[in-house]
Amino acid sequence: MESTVAQKLEALLNLQKIDSRLDAIFKVRGALPEEVQDLEDEIAGYETRLEKFNTDLQSLEDDIKTYKENIKESEKLIKKYQEQQMNVRNNREYDAITKELELQDLEIQVAKKKIGEAQARIESKNSDVEALKETLNERQKDLDTKKGELETIISESENEESKLKADRDKATKKIEERLLKSYSKIRDNAKNGLAVVMVKRGACGGCFNIVPPQRQADIREKKKLIVCEHCGRVFAGVEDEIEEEPVKKKRSSRS
Ligand SMILES: [Zn+2]
Numbered sequence: 001m002e003s004t005v006a007q008k009l010e011a012l013l014n015l016q017k018i019d020s021r022l023d024a025i026f027k028v029r030g031a032l033p034e035e036v037q038d039l040e041d042e043i044a045g046y047e048t049r050l051e052k053f054n055t056d057l058q059s060l061e062d063d064i065k066t067y068k069e070n071i072k073e074s075e076k077l078i079k080k081y082q083e084q085q086m087n088v089r090n091n092r093e094y095d096a097i098t099k100e101l102e103l104q105d106l107e108i109q110v111a112k113k114k115i116g117e118a119q120a121r122i123e124s125k126n127s128d129v130e131a132l133k134e135t136l137n138e139r140q141k142d143l144d145t146k147k148g149e150l151e152t153i154i155s156e157s158e159n160e161e162s163k164l165k166a167d168r169d170k171a172t173k174k175i176e177e178r179l180l181k182s183y184s185k186i187r188d189n190a191k192n193g194l195a196v197v198m199v200k201r202g203a204c205g206g207c208f209n210i211v212p213p214q215r216q217a218d219i220r221e222k223k224k225l226i227v228c229e230h231c232g233r234v235f236a237g238v239e240d241e242i243e244e245e246p247v248k249k250k251r252s253s254r255s
Contacts, residue, residue: 003174006222009196011174012183013236016196018168023193025157025164032150039143046136053129060118060125067111067118074104074111186232197228199238207231 088094186195197205209230
């Protein structure tokens, strides 16, 4: 069913009220949701790095184990060659075994050097791990604090938020898609999130530029959708100025 311009404007204004209230709720939360997300990402990054460090450490330990086994193997061979050397039949055999002994001795020296290098790397990695864990702890504390703050703020407004979101679903169903798209577009471009405004005191309620009387009359008629020629916001109507009695100030009683 086709709705009249007046109905469309009413639906738009209703949606605007809901969205403005939601904006206010999110404004109270401020940058906290983003800060919590950033910290969570940062912590996840540190945890990945920590895992990598631990894998590296494990592989260095494995290397050391292998080098130590190699040394034992060489020592066994040396013992065997030394026994053989006792029973050589000629100089040629003796020299050959001496060469083997020298070779194994060299193997042991190389392995010991590599063990030393691996241990130095383990030491430096361990201090990296310690520093990383410290950073991780600090960030975790920051995250816990911020999460706590955010949860408190959210708990104060979550009931209202879910009610408003349900209201919003209902409200958007009453507005045709094309109009809803324009509404979203205007809202995205508006700093104060206002896409639908009233004329207040002869001026646009969004950008505060003067709306000429004839245009105000057209807006009052609600025969067609009229937008502000300065900011493009939709005019939902003209707010009647209510003559208010100036509130009398309480005379401060002298003591
Ligand atoms: Zn305007």
